Amino acid sequence: MLADPSVSAAVADAHRREWAFVLAATVRVTGDLGMAEECVQDAYAQALSTWGDRGVPARPGAWLTTVARRRAVDAGRRDATLRRSLPLLLDDRVDPGPQIADPEEIADDRLRLVFTCCHPALRLEAQVALTLRLLCGLTTAEVAAAFLVSEPTMAARLTRAKKKISGARIPYRVPAAGELPARVDAVLTVVHLLFTTGHTAPVGADLIRRDLVERALDLARMLRALLPRDADVAGLLALILLTDARSATRVGDDGRLVLLAEQDRTRWDRNAIGEGVALVREALRRRPPGRFALMAAIAAVHAEAPSWTDTDWRELVALYDLLVQLWPSPVVALNRAVAVGFAAGIDAGLHALDALAAEPQLAGYAYLPAARADLLRRLGRLSEARTAYEEALLLTQNTVERDFLTARLDKLGQAQAKPGSTHPGPAPSAPR
Amino acid sequence: MAQYLILIYEDEAAWATAGPEGYEQAMKEHTAFGHANGAALRGGNALQPTGTATTVRREPTGSFSVTDGPFVETKEALGGYYLVEAADLDEALAVAKQVPAPFGGVEVRPVQVFD
Numbered sequence: 001m002l003a004d005p006s007v008s009a010a011v012a013d014a015h016r017r018e019w020a021f022v023l024a025a026t027v028r029v030t031g032d033l034g035m036a037e038e039c040v041q042d043a044y045a046q047a048l049s050t051w052g053d054r055g056v057p058a059r060p061g062a063w064l065t066t067v068a069r070r071r072a073v074d075a076g077r078r079d080a081t082l083r084r085s086l087p088l089l090l091d092d093r094v095d096p097g098p099q100i101a102d103p104e105e106i107a108d109d110r111l112r113l114v115f116t117c118c119h120p121a122l123r124l125e126a127q128v129a130l131t132l133r134l135l136c137g138l139t140t141a142e143v144a145a146a147f148l149v150s151e152p153t154m155a156a157r158l159t160r161a162k163k164k165i166s167g168a169r170i171p172y173r174v175p176a177a178g179e180l181p182a183r184v185d186a187v188l189t190v191v192h193l194l195f196t197t198g199h200t201a202p203v204g205a206d207l208i209r210r211d212l213v214e215r216a217l218d219l220a221r222m223l224r225a226l227l228p229r230d231a232d233v234a235g236l237l238a239l240i241l242l243t244d245a246r247s248a249t250r251v252g253d254d255g256r257l258v259l260l261a262e263q264d265r266t267r268w269d270r271n272a273i274g275e276g277v278a279l280v281r282e283a284l285r286r287r288p289p290g291r292f293a294l295m296a297a298i299a300a301v302h303a304e305a306p307s308w309t310d311t312d313w314r315e316l317v318a319l320y321d322l323l324v325q326l327w328p329s330p331v332v333a334l335n336r337a338v339a340v341g342f343a344a345g346i347d348a349g350l351h352a353l354d355a356l357a358a359e360p361q362l363a364g365y366a367y368l369p370a371a372r373a374d375l376l377r378r379l380g381r382l383s384e385a386r387t388a389y390e391e392a393l394l395l396t397q398n399t400v401e402r403d404f405l406t407a408r409l410d411k412l413g414q415a416q417a418k419p420g421s422t423h424p425g426p427a428p429s430a431p432r
Numbered sequence: 433m434a435q436y437l438i439l440i441y442e443d444e445a446a447w448a449t450a451g452p453e454g455y456e457q458a459m460k461e462h463t464a465f466g467h468a469n470g471a472a473l474r475g476g477n478a479l480q481p482t483g484t485a486t487t488v489r490r491e492p493t494g495s496f497s498v499t500d501g502p503f504v505e506t507k508e509a510l511g512g513y514y515l516v517e518a519a520d521l522d523e524a525l526a527v528a529k530q531v532p533a534p535f536g537g538v539e540v541r542p543v544q545v546f547d
Contacts, residue, residue, distance in 0.1 A: 121521055168542045169434050171520040179522070 010056040011047050018061035019137030020222065024109035026068040027172060030076070033116075033134065033162050036068075039075065043068035065106050110135075111226050112172045118187040119170045126161035127190050133158055135222075136215050146212060148203070184227065188236045188292060191219045195240050199247075200398065207251050207400035213244055231283045235292030238279035242299035245272035257404035261308035273303045294323040313343035330359040331367075338371050350375045366395035370405065377412065386412050433517050435474060435543040436524040441508040442536030444481050450535075461532035469516070469527050476514035508536040515543075 022043065026036040043064045057063040117130040125147075132138045132146060144154035164170065175183045198212025220237040227233045249263040280300045283293035298319050305311040320336035333356055341349020353372050362368045373388035386409065393405045447454070466473060482502040489497050502509060514531065518524040521540070528540045 119521075121525070168540075169520040171522055173520075173522075175522065 231286035235283035238296035241276035245269040446535035
C-alpha cells in the first residue's frame with residue numbers, strides 16, 4: 001500500500017521539527033544514544049502506517065515520543081545486555097513505568113542533547129557530525145554526504161564519538177550557570193561552522209549548499225527558542241538570517257558569482273532582514289557585544305544600505321575594530337582591511353592588507369591575494385593585480401569562485417591592452 | 433561515580449631552569465590544590481625526571497630489551513599524576529583545571545572498569 005502523500009508530508013514535517021525533541025526524551029529512558037536512535041527511527045516508521053490508518057495526531061511530537069519510549073522499554077526488557085552497557089549520565093533518569101509519562105508532561109530535554117553533542121571534549125568534526133545526526137536527524141549517509149566523506153568513514157566517526165561520550169562519561173545535562181557561556185559558545189561555533197560551510201562550500205560545483213544552510217538555520221531557531229535570553233544566540237540567528245537573506249542574488253542565472261556590489265538588492269529577503277535587524281538590536285544591548293552580534297551588525301549594515309556606494313564604510317570599519325579586539329583572527333583583520341579600502345581609500349586598505357602578509361594563518365587563504373588583487377586593480381597596478389589573482393586561483397577549490405577569478409583575470413588582460421581603464425568593484429573577500 | 437587519572441605533562445627543561453624558588457612555588461600550589469580537592473583525590477604522585485626512566489619491551493624472540501629513557505621522547509613528559517573520583521567528565525575537568533602545571537598541561541583519562 002502506498003502511503004498517502006499528506007501522511008508522508010506530515011511525517012517528514014514531524015521529522016524536521018520534532019526529531020531532536022523525541023530523541024532527547026527517549027534518551028532519558030534508554031540512557032544510551034544509539035539505542036534511543038533506533039527506537040525513534042522505529043517510531044517514525046510506525047507513524048507512516050498508523051497515521052495513514054488513524055489520521056495525523058494533534059501533537060505528533062508527543063505521539064512519537066510515547067511510541068519511541070514504549071519501544072525503548074520493550075527493548076530494555078528483551079535485551080538484558082543493554083543494561084550492562086555503560087549508560088549515559090543522567091542526574092534524573094525517568095522510570096517510564098507501564099503508562100510511560102503523560103505526553104503533556106514530557107520534559108523538553110533538547111538542551112541536554114545539544115550540550116552533549118557539542119561537548120568540548122569531542123573533536124569539532126565529531127561535534128558537527130553528532131549535531132547533524134542526533135539533533136537534525138540526518139541519516140549517517142546524509143551526514144557523510146554533508147562532509148563529502150564515505151559512509152563507513154562517517155559511521156566510524158559517529159561510533160567513536162559515542163564511545164567517548166559513554167566511556168569518559170560526558171554528562172547528559174545542561175551545564176551549571178558558571179560554565180554556561182563557554183559551553184553555549186561551543187554550541188554556537190558548531191552551528192556557525194555548519195552555516196559557513198553551506199554558505200560558501202569549500203569545494204565543489206555549487207557556491208551554496210542549501211541543505212547545510214537550512215539545517216544551521218533550524219538549529220539556530222531551536223537554540224533561540226530554548227535560550228531566549230541569550231544575546232549570543234540572538235546574534236548568531238541574526239547573522240544567519242541577514243547573510244542568507246542575500247543568497248538568491250549571490251549566483252547569477254548563468255551560475256556566475258555575483259558580488260555584493262552588483263547584487264540586485266530588490267531581491268533580497270526583506271522579511272529575513274527585518275527579523276535579523278531586530279535580533280541584532282537585542283544582541284547588541286549586552287555590553288560588551290559578543291562576536292556573533294558584531295558579525296551580525298556588520299551584515300545588517302550591508303543589508304540596510306540602499307546601494308554598494310551608499311554603504312556606511314566608516315560604521316563597518318568601527319564594527320570590525322571592535323570585532324578584531326574581541327576575536328583577534330587574521331581573517332577578521334583581512335575583512336577589516338577591505339572595509340578600510342572603501343572607508344579611507346585604496347592606499348589605506350592596501351597598507352592594512354600588506355600588514356597581514358606575514359600571518360601564518362593566512363598562508364594558503366585565497367581571500368588575501370584576491371583582496372589584494374582587487375585593490376591593486378583599482379589602483380591601476382595591473383601586472384601586480386594579475387599576479388595576485390593568479391595566486392588566489394591557485395588556492396581556490398570552489399568552482400564558482402574559480403570562474404569568478406578567471407573572469408577577473410581575463411578582464412585584466414583586456415584592460416592591460418588599454419592602459420588606465422579600471423573597473424571599480426569589490427574583492428571576493430568582501431562580504432557576499 | 434567514576435575514577436579518572438589526571439596525567440601531568442610538562443616541559444622538563446623549563447623545570448630545570450625554574451630553580452629552587454620554582455620548586456618551592458610548585459610545592460605550595462600542589463599543597464593548596466590537595467587541600468581544595470581533598471574530597472575528590474584518591475591518590476597522586478610526582479615522578480622523577482625522564483632521565484631516570486627505563487623502558488622494557490618484549491622482543492618477538494621472547495627476550496627483553498631494556499633501554500635507558502622514557503617510552504616515548506616528547507618535549508612535554510609525564511611528570512606526575514592524580515587519581516580523582518568524579519561523577520562525570522565535567523566534574524573531572526573542573527578538578528583538572530585546578531592542577532598546577534605551569535610548564536605544560538594535563539590529560540584526563542577515565543579509568544577502565546571491569547565488571
